[in-house]
Amino acid sequence: MSEPILQISNLSVDLPRNGDRSHAVEKVSFSVNAGEIVCVVGESGSGKSVTAHSVMGLLPKGQLTPTGGEILLEGENVLNASPGRLRALRGTRMSMIFQEPMTALNPVLTCGEQIDEVLQIHTDLALAVRKEKVLAIMEAVHLPDPARIYGAYPHQLSGGQRQRVMIAQALVLDPVLLIADEPTTALDVTTQAQILRLISEMQERRGTGVLFITHDFGVVADIADRVVVMEKGQVVEMGTTEAVLKRPQHSYTRMLIDAVPTLDPPSREENAAPIMLETAKLSKIYGTGGFFRKTGEVRAASEVDLKVRGGETLGIVGESGSGKSTVARCIARLVDPTSGSIRVGDLDVATMSERELRPHRRRCQIVFQDPYRSLNPRRSVGASIIEGPVNFGTPHKEAYAMARELMSLVGLSPDALDRYPHQFSGGQRQRICIARALAMRPEILIADEAVSALDVSVQTQVLELLEDVRRKFNLALLFITHDLRVAAQICDRIMVMKSGLVVEQGRTAELFAAPQHPYTKALFEAAPGRTFEFARTPSM
Amino acid sequence: MTARTSIAPPAEIVGAPVASRPTVWRKLRKNPSVLLGATIVLIMLFIGLIAPVIAPTDPTAINPAARNLLPLAESSARLEDGTRATIVHLMGTDSLGRDVYTRVLYGARVSILVGITVALVSVAIGTIIGTAAGYFRWLDSLIMRIMDGLMAIPAILLAIALVSLSSAGITTVIIAITVPEVPRIVRLVRSIVLSVREEPYVEAAITVGTPVLPLLIRHVLPNTIAPLIVQGTFVCASAILVEAILSFLGIGIPPETPTWGNIMAEGRQLFRLFPHNILFPGIFLAVTVLAVNILGDGLRDTLDPKMEKRA
Numbered sequence: 001m002s003e004p005i006l007q008i009s010n011l012s013v014d015l016p017r018n019g020d021r022s023h024a025v026e027k028v029s030f031s032v033n034a035g036e037i038v039c040v041v042g043e044s045g046s047g048k049s050v051t052a053h054s055v056m057g058l059l060p061k062g063q064l065t066p067t068g069g070e071i072l073l074e075g076e077n078v079l080n081a082s083p084g085r086l087r088a089l090r091g092t093r094m095s096m097i098f099q100e101p102m103t104a105l106n107p108v109l110t111c112g113e114q115i116d117e118v119l120q121i122h123t124d125l126a127l128a129v130r131k132e133k134v135l136a137i138m139e140a141v142h143l144p145d146p147a148r149i150y151g152a153y154p155h156q157l158s159g160g161q162r163q164r165v166m167i168a169q170a171l172v173l174d175p176v177l178l179i180a181d182e183p184t185t186a187l188d189v190t191t192q193a194q195i196l197r198l199i200s201e202m203q204e205r206r207g208t209g210v211l212f213i214t215h216d217f218g219v220v221a222d223i224a225d226r227v228v229v230m231e232k233g234q235v236v237e238m239g240t241t242e243a244v245l246k247r248p249q250h251s252y253t254r255m256l257i258d259a260v261p262t263l264d265p266p267s268r269e270e271n272a273a274p275i276m277l278e279t280a281k282l283s284k285i286y287g288t289g290g291f292f293r294k295t296g297e298v299r300a301a302s303e304v305d306l307k308v309r310g311g312e313t314l315g316i317v318g319e320s321g322s323g324k325s326t327v328a329r330c331i332a333r334l335v336d337p338t339s340g341s342i343r344v345g346d347l348d349v350a351t352m353s354e355r356e357l358r359p360h361r362r363r364c365q366i367v368f369q370d371p372y373r374s375l376n377p378r379r380s381v382g383a384s385i386i387e388g389p390v391n392f393g394t395p396h397k398e399a400y401a402m403a404r405e406l407m408s409l410v411g412l413s414p415d416a417l418d419r420y421p422h423q424f425s426g427g428q429r430q431r432i433c434i435a436r437a438l439a440m441r442p443e444i445l446i447a448d449e450a451v452s453a454l455d456v457s458v459q460t461q462v463l464e465l466l467e468d469v470r471r472k473f474n475l476a477l478l479f480i481t482h483d484l485r486v487a488a489q490i491c492d493r494i495m496v497m498k499s500g501l502v503v504e505q506g507r508t509a510e511l512f513a514a515p516q517h518p519y520t521k522a523l524f525e526a527a528p529g530r531t532f533e534f535a536r537t538p539s540m
Numbered sequence: 541m542t543a544r545t546s547i548a549p550p551a552e553i554v555g556a557p558v559a560s561r562p563t564v565w566r567k568l569r570k571n572p573s574v575l576l577g578a579t580i581v582l583i584m585l586f587i588g589l590i591a592p593v594i595a596p597t598d599p600t601a602i603n604p605a606a607r608n609l610l611p612l613a614e615s616s617a618r619l620e621d622g623t624r625a626t627i628v629h630l631m632g633t634d635s636l637g638r639d640v641y642t643r644v645l646y647g648a649r650v651s652i653l654v655g656i657t658v659a660l661v662s663v664a665i666g667t668i669i670g671t672a673a674g675y676f677r678w679l680d681s682l683i684m685r686i687m688d689g690l691m692a693i694p695a696i697l698l699a700i701a702l703v704s705l706s707s708a709g710i711t712t713v714i715i716a717i718t719v720p721e722v723p724r725i726v727r728l729v730r731s732i733v734l735s736v737r738e739e740p741y742v743e744a745a746i747t748v749g750t751p752v753l754p755l756l757i758r759h760v761l762p763n764t765i766a767p768l769i770v771q772g773t774f775v776c777a778s779a780i781l782v783e784a785i786l787s788f789l790g791i792g793i794p795p796e797t798p799t800w801g802n803i804m805a806e807g808r809q810l811f812r813l814f815p816h817n818i819l820f821p822g823i824f825l826a827v828t829v830l831a832v833n834i835l836g837d838g839l840r841d842t843l844d845p846k847m848e849k850r851a
Binding site: 334362376387440 | 739740741743744745746747748749750751754758759762
């Protein structure tokens with residue numbers, strides 16, 4: 001093979017002095033060949049994004065500076081390039097697509113104008129030629145009706161279409177290198193599958209080298225030719241996809257791969273405990289009524305029937321906008337359901353006033369997705385945990401003693417109760433949130449995407465914790481997720497939702513073995529890395 | 541998935557001690573705008589406090605023999621104990637022979653008092669109304685329409701109307717200036733409450749059964765403190781200015797009370813011949829308002845996280 005188009009050798013980037021380590025990335029070397037997809041995998045803080053940003057020359061000035069090594073793009077060291085030269089290289093020789101297509105596109109320009117801008121800056125083509133080129137690239141990334149989308153604003157498109165526009169913008173000048181920084185993380189699985197297919201199609205057809213940053217081994221298995229595994233700023237393993245995923249050498253790689261949940265649900269015992277939570281025809285309609293007029297309404301959830309027994313885990317699976325969170329929030333009575341009933345024990349909590357709800361507040365607790373926003377940053381962890389029991393009249397001292405017990409139960413030191421949330425990592429915070437929920441001695445625990453924001457290794461631990469407390473306290477666990485792998489591991493039964501409707505439900509093993517509804521099938525098809533056999537350390 | 545039997549994670553049991561972030565106080569002390577603004581405001585406050593000690597005469601003492609004296613002119617006056625004393629009029633005298641320097645010193649009292657009181661009262665009222673509007677959806681449109689109505693009337697006109705409804709006096713002036721300031725605070729607080737109430741930690745507090753009042757005080761309102769301090773200083777500056785305007789127009793505090801606006805109003809007729817009557821209170825007014833605004837800017841730079849990112 002000829003010269004690699006991107007050759008990174010011994011790249012080091014310093015962190016600001018008060019950081020937790022001295023280098024963001026340290027002596028990183030790897031290369032990307034033409035027509036090849038190289039995946040850089042690692043958990044948050046591994047330096048994978050910093051590496052990508054230094055290639056583009058996009059590191060925040062004054063905070064992160066490359067201190068050693070070189071980045072050769074077709075033989076030219078971009079670290080020494082002048083700002084003007086870098087600007088010329090970006091777009092023409094290398095380009096980048098980002099995680100969040102909504103914020104990466106300018107909301108006040110039409111999609112066509114944004115792609116056209118690249119041509120305007122880097123070429124002298126006439127307007128008509130440019131427009132032709134823009135429409136051609138839109139066609140190439142399979143945007144439906146390019147003429148219409150040319151004049152459409154980003155908010156008028158779906159997430160997947162926006163990401164296609166981003167890709168079109170990145171590829172319009174046929175760069176030799178495309179850097180994709182977690183381009184599918186914010187997308188639903190079915191959309192993700194389409195975008196991944198598009199990226200590999202573009203790479204094959206145009207011979208572009210792709211540097212693909214991701215944390216998802218399923219995605220790696222689907223598209224990568226070669227894999228670079230990074231940990232704490234260093235490359236720990238590198239090789240072909242086959243080699244790394246099937247015969248991982250480094251312990252960190254093995255740990256990461258082991259942490260990826262499989263799509264084979266483990267066998268679970270039959271549960272005949274009494275029903276703890278039951279909804280009947282639960283509906284929530286959001287009306288966007290104003291002061292002067294009533295406008296359209298959105299059926300976020302319609303006629304949802306579900307049952308959860310004590311000690312049982314019911315998973316609600318669906319993509320964004322499917323209404324799964326709405327159902328959870330109705331049950332937790334954070335929103336008022338429009339109609340239907342929610343029976344908890346012998347009470348119907350669907351229509352209760354806040355005053356009558358007090359007993360329900362004891363019984364039903366919720367753990368949220370974002371560990372960084374679900375604890376009040378101004379209050380110590382202890383104060384957050386004892387807040388609930390104290391509300392219900394537990395003496396302060398007793399509640400505090402209980403909080404100490406709960407802290408060790410969730411695997412944290414009881415002495416950390418005086419600390420503040422910013423002193424904990426995401427996984428630790430999620431443990432604290434679980435402790436806060438358990439402090440109420442609930443019967444129902446709702447986990448609303450509770451592990452979605454966590455790194456895979458931490459995800460496994462938190463899932464195990466949830467399993468453990470479910471067993472210990474005989475909790476009815478309502479587990480909301482978009483991730484089929486996670487659902488397969490933790491749920492006894494699964495309910496699939498789409499556009500506010502339940503399309504299918506059943507026992508996890510049966511559902512995974514033989515999905516009935518076409519949407520469920522599509523969802524399973526789209527799961528990244530579905531057919532790949534990962535190397536796994538045998539279970540202990 | 542490997543089955544681990546224990547719940548405890550392999551490592552990292554205690555939250556890592558993080559290097560403590562530079563405290564707000566330390567940041568404030570480093571900010572030149574805060575230092576400069578606060579120093580001048582404190583000097584003005586100090587001047588107002590010790591006015592009776594450093595002022596050469598009584599601010600209302602009329603001396604017909606010493607009318608319209610230029611700055612640094614001298615006059616002699618009979619003191620209460622019968623002796624005569626010579627007074628140097630640093631800033632001259634007005635058309636009634638009152639010492640402008642003395643009156644300007646006393647004027648600082650009124651200005652600072654009005655500024656601080658208006659800021660505190662409007663922030664207090666605005667926070668209560670704004671929180672109610674932001675948290676209780678059904679109250680929101682009602683309250684905000686009333687506030688929109690109030691904001692549609694020019695502040696000074698509204699103040700004039702309120703003053704004309706009751707007798708002139710410092711309390712009336714404070715109320716008249718406070719009322720038009722309240723809607724701005726309400727809008728600010730409401731917007732913060734609206735966004736914070738969607739935070740997961742607030743929802744978590746709801747699910748653990750925290751009643752509304754403690755919920756607002758513990759979890760929601762602390763987020764409003766920093767923006768309110770900033771907005772409060774700007775309200776204070778604008779209140780000092782509006783008070784001076786009302787006094788100057790003769791519809792504020794009664795003319796015998798020394799306020800900067802009153803001194804300027806008094807000197808207005810002979811302003812071409814004796815500009816010092818307007819000049820000195822004008823300088824004090826301008827410097828004070830400028831200082832409060834600089835202080836506010838500095839506070840915003842240090843307290844507002846959005847400004848920090850821009851830097």
